[in-house]
Amino acid sequence: xxxxxxxxxxxxxxxxxxxxxxxxxxxxxxxxxxxxxxxxxxxxxxxxxxxxxxxxxxxxxxxxxxxxxxxxxxxxxxxxxxxxxxxxxxxxxxxxxxxxxxxxxxxxxxxxxxxxxxxxxxxxxxxxxxxxxxxxxxxxxxxxxxxxxxxxxxxxxxxxxxxxxxxxxxxxxxxxxxxxxxxxxxxxxxxxxxxxxxxxxxxxxxxxxxxxxxxxxxxxxxxxxxxxxxxxxxxxxxxxxxxxxxxxxxxxxxxxxxxx
Amino acid sequence: xxxxxxxxxxxxxxxxxxxxxxxxxxxxxxxxxxxxxxxxxxxxxxxxxxxxxxxxxxxxxxxxxxxxxxxxxxxxxxxxxxxxxxxxxxxxxxxxxxxxxxxxxxxxxxxxxxxxxxxxxxxxxxxxxxxxxxxxxxxxxxxxxxxxxxxxxxxxxxxxxxxxxxxxxxxxxxxxxxxxxxxxxxxxxxxxxxxxxxxxxxxxxxxxxxxxxxxxxxxxxxxxxxxxxxxxxxxxxxxxxxxxxxxxxxxxxxxxxxxx
Numbered sequence: 168x169x170x171x172x173x174x175x176x177x178x179x180x181x182x183x184x185x186x187x188x189x190x191x192x193x194x195x196x197x198x199x200x201x202x203x204x205x206x207x208x209x210x211x212x213x214x215x216x217x218x219x220x221x222x223x224x225x226x227x228x229x230x231x232x233x234x235x236x237x238x239x240x241x242x243x244x245x246x247x248x249x250x251x252x253x254x255x256x257x258x259x260x261x262x263x264x265x266x267x268x269x270x271x272x273x274x275x276x277x278x279x280x281x282x283x284x285x286x287x288x289x290x291x292x293x294x295x296x297x298x299x300x301x302x303x304x305x306x307x308x309x310x311x312x313x314x315x316x317x318x319x320x321x322x323x324x325x326x327x328x329x330x331x332x333x334x335x336x337x338x339x340x341x342x343x344x345x346x347x348x349x350x351x352x353x354x355x356x357x358x359x360x361x362x363x364x365x366x367x368x369x370x371x372x373x374x375x376x377x378x379x380x381x382x383x384x385x386x387x388x389x390x391x392x393x394x395x396x397x398x399x400x401x402x403x404x405x406x407x408x409x410x411x412x413x414x415x416x417x418x419x420x421x422x423x424x425x426x427x
Numbered sequence: 428x429x430x431x432x433x434x435x436x437x438x439x440x441x442x443x444x445x446x447x448x449x450x451x452x453x454x455x456x457x458x459x460x461x462x463x464x465x466x467x468x469x470x471x472x473x474x475x476x477x478x479x480x481x482x483x484x485x486x487x488x489x490x491x492x493x494x495x496x497x498x499x500x501x502x503x504x505x506x507x508x509x510x511x512x513x514x515x516x517x518x519x520x521x522x523x524x525x526x527x528x529x530x531x532x533x534x535x536x537x538x539x540x541x542x543x544x545x546x547x548x549x550x551x552x553x554x555x556x557x558x559x560x561x562x563x564x565x566x567x568x569x570x571x572x573x574x575x576x577x578x579x580x581x582x583x584x585x586x587x588x589x590x591x592x593x594x595x596x597x598x599x600x601x602x603x604x605x606x607x608x609x610x611x612x613x614x615x616x617x618x619x620x621x622x623x624x625x626x627x628x629x630x631x632x633x634x635x636x637x638x639x640x641x642x643x644x645x646x647x648x649x650x651x652x653x654x655x656x657x658x659x660x661x662x663x664x665x666x667x668x669x670x671x672x673x674x675x676x677x678x679x680x681x682x683x684x685x686x687x
Contacts, residue, residue, distance in 0.1 A: 201472045202462050207575070212461045212665045281669070312572040315467070323590070326583050405472045409541070 168193045168389065169378070170229025172220040175203035176410050177311065177349035178235030179401075179417045181258065184375030185233070186399065189382065192389065194399045195227045197427075201404035204311050206280025206347070210242040213282060217243035221251055223427070227400070230389045231256060233378060237279050237346045237370060241286040254381075254388060261377035262344050262370035263292040269366050270342040273300040276335045276365075278357075279346030281306040289346060303338045307331040307347075314349040317412055325356055332360050344368045352416070402427050428453045428649065429638070430489025432480040435463035436670050437571065437609035438495030439661075439677045441518065444635030445493070446659065449642065452649065454659045455487045457687075461664035464571050466540025466607070470502040473542060477503035481511055483687070487660070490649045491516060493638060497539050497606045497630060501546035514641075514648060521637035522604050522630035523552040529626050530602040533560040536595045536625075538617075539606030541566040549606060563598045567591040567607075574609040577672055585616055592620050604628045612676070662687050 169189070171182050175198050182196050197220050199205075205213045217239045221232055231254045232247070234240045240257035247255045266275050277289040284306040293302050309327055318324050335343075343365050345351060351369050358367060382388060403410065406426045414422045429449070431442050435458050442456050457480050459465075465473045477499045481492055491514045492507070494500045500517035507515045526535050537549040544566040553562050569587055578584050595603075603625050605611060611629050618627055642648060663670065666686045674682045 201468060207667060207669060208461060209665050209667055308576055309569075309572055309578075312569055316568055318569075323583055323586050326586070330583070405469050407467060407469055409467060 168195055168228045168230055169233065170195050170221075170224030170227070170231065171233045171235045172197040172199070172217070172224060173236040173348060174198075174205035174238065175200045176315070176413045176417070177347065179414055180348050180351045180371035181233060181235035181374055182401070183418055184372050185378060188375045188379045191391070191397060192382070193397050195224055195229055196399070196401045197223055198401070198403045198410070200407065200410055204280070205236060205238040206282050206311055207308055208282065210282065210286070213239055214243040214246045217247060218250060221247055223402075225251065225253065227402075229253070231378075233374065234258065235348055235371070235374070237348060238282045241283045241288040256374065256378060256381070258348065258370045258374045259288050259292055261373035262346065262368050263289055265373045266342050266344050266368045267293060267297055267300070269368065270300070272339065272341045273297065274338060274340045275300060275302050276338065276340040276343040277302060277304045277346050278307050278331065278343065278350065279304070280311065281308045283346055289344060303335055303340060305331055305334055310353060311347065311349050314352050315409055315413060317409070317416070319352050320356070324353070325360075328353065328356050328360050332357070335361070340365060342366050342368060345370060400425060428455055428488045428490055429493065430455050430481075430484030430487070430491065431493045431495045432457040432459070432477070432484060432499075433496040433608060434458075434465035434498065435460045436575070436673045436677070437607065439674055440608050440611045440631040441493060441495035441634055442661075443678055444632050445638060448635045448639045451651070451657060452642070453657050455484055455489050456659070456661045457483050458661070458663040458670070460667065460670055464540070465496060465498045466542050466571055467568060468542065470542065470546070473499055474503040474506045477507060478510060481507055483662075485511065485513065487662075489513070491638075493634065494518065495608055495631070495634070497608060498542045501543045501548040516634065516638060516641070518608065518630045518634045519548050519552055521633035522606065522628050523549055525633045526602050526604050526628045527553060527557055527560070529628065530560070532599065532601045533557065534598060534600045535560060535562050536598065536600040536603040537562060537564045537606045538567050538591065538603065538610065539564070540571065541568045543606055549604060563595055563600060565591055565594055570613060571607065571609050574612050575669055575673060577669070577676070579612050580616070584613070585620075588613065588616050588620050592617070595621070600625060602626050602628060605630060660685060
C-alpha cells in the first residue's frame with residue numbers, strides 16, 4: 168500500500184497521478200486540513216506535523232511514504248528518513264531531475280511557497296548535479312489560498328501571478344518548476360504568463376513517474392494486493408466544503424473524504 | 428491578568444486596543460500561528476483549538492478570557508462557557524451592539540471569514556434585539572491571507588475587496604461591521620470602496636471598550652497588579668518572519684513574540 172500525505176488537498180494532484188500510473192496499487196492518503204497551510208509556517212512546526220502524518224499512514228498499512236507536498240519535502244525529508252525505516256519519497260528530486268533533462272539553456276525558474284523557496288532545496292538539488300546551471304526562485308505565498316478558494320481562473324489570480332512572475336521575466340529561463348502541488352491547478356494561467364517557449368515541470372506528475380519506476384525496479388517494496396481488491400482511502404484531519412469542491416475538481420469525480 | 432487568544436496575529440488588534448484603554452492591566456496573549464487560519468476550518472476543529480488555547484491562558488494566570496477572533500467567537504463561545512468558570516468575552520456582541528446603536532436605516536452589512544458568516548451569529552445577535560433590522564452578510568475568505576502577507580495597500584487587494592463587497596452595493600447599508608480582527612488593517616481600502624456615508628464598526632475597538640466597561644463595573648474580576656509592574660506577554664505556537672512583520676505593523680513598535 169502506498170502512503171501519501173500533504174498539508175491539505177494540493178497533494179491530491181500527486182495521488183491522482185499515482186492512481187493513473189499505478190492502477191494496481193492501493194493508496195492511503197492523509198490531508199492535514201486542520202493545520203493547513205504549511206507553506207507559511209516554520210521548519211520546526213512543519214517537521215513535527217510531517218512526523219505525525221507519517222506515523223498515521225504507517226498505522227494504516229502504508230509500506231512506502233510519498234511526501235506529496237513541496238514544503239514538507241523541503242524541510243522534513245531528512246527527519247522522516249532518520250525516524251522511519253520505510254522508503255520516504257519526496258517531490259523535489261523528481262521535479263529537479265526532469266528540469267535538468269528538459270532545459271536547453273541551463274536557466275531554470277522555480278516557484279513555490281515561502282518555506283520551500285527559503286529552504287533553497289531546488290537550487291541545491293539542481294546545482295549539486297549541474298553547477299553550471301542557474302536557478303531563479305520566487306515565493307508565491309498567495310497562490311495556495313487562491314487555489315483552495317477555487318479562484319483558478321479569476322482576473323485577480325492572473326494579476327497576482329503576473330506580479331509574482333515579474334522578477335523572472337528578464338531571466339531568460341526556458342524551464343519553470345511548479346514547486347508546489349497546488350500549482351498544477353493554475354497551469355493554464357502560468358503558461359499564458361510565461362509564454363509557450365517555457366516548459367512547465369509538474370512535480371506531481373514527475374513524482375508519480377518516479378514511484379512507478381521505483382516499483383518496477385524493486386517490486387518487493389510493496390506486498391501487492393490481488394487484482395480487483397485495490398482500495399483508495401482519503402483521510403483528512405478536517406472536513407470542509409471547500410476541500411470537497413477542490414477534491415472533486417482534482418479527481419473529476421466525487422471523492423469520499425474520511426474525517427480522522 | 429487579561430487573557431486574549433486568536434488564531435494568529437489578527438487578534439493583536441484587540442490586544443493593542445486593550446493595552447491603550449486599560450493601561451494598568453497585564454495581558455497574556457496566545458496566537459495559534461501553527462494552526463492558523465481558523466476561518467476556513469470546521470466548527471468542531473475550531474472549538475477543539477479554542478478549548479486548548481483557553482487552558483493555556485488560564486495556566487499562565489489569566490482571570491478573564493477574550494476570544495479575539497470572530498471565527499472562534501462565532502462557533503466556540505458556548506463550549507468555552509460550559510467548560511470554564513472565568514468570564515469568557517467574545518467579539519460579536521460588542522460589535523453588534525455598536526452597529527445597532529449606529530445605524531439610522533436599520534440596514535447593516537457584515538463581512539467576515541467563511542466560518543463566521545456561515546454561523547449566522549451576527550444576524551442572530553442583531554435581529555434578536557431588533558427584529559425589524561436587516562443584516563446582509565458576505566464571506567471574504569482571502570482577506571486574511573492578504574493581510575498576513577502584508578498586502579494591505581496593493582491593487583490586487585483593492586480588486587478582491589471590490590469583488591467581495593459588490594453584492595452589498597445595492598443593499599443601501601449605512602453601517603458595515605468588520606467581523607474579523609484582521610480587517611482593521613484594511614480599513615482605508617474598505618472605507619474607500621463602500622463610501623464615507625457607511626460607518627465602519629471595528630470589532631477590536633468595540634471589544635476593548637466592552638472590557639473596559641465590564642472592569643469598571645466589576646473591578647473584582649481581576650486581582651489588580653500594583654502600578655508599575657504591568658507586564659504584557661505575547662505567546663505564539665509558531666514563529667515566522669511574516670508574523671513578526673505584521674505584529675510590528677499592528678503595534679507600531681517591535682514586539683517580542685514568545686514561542687510556546
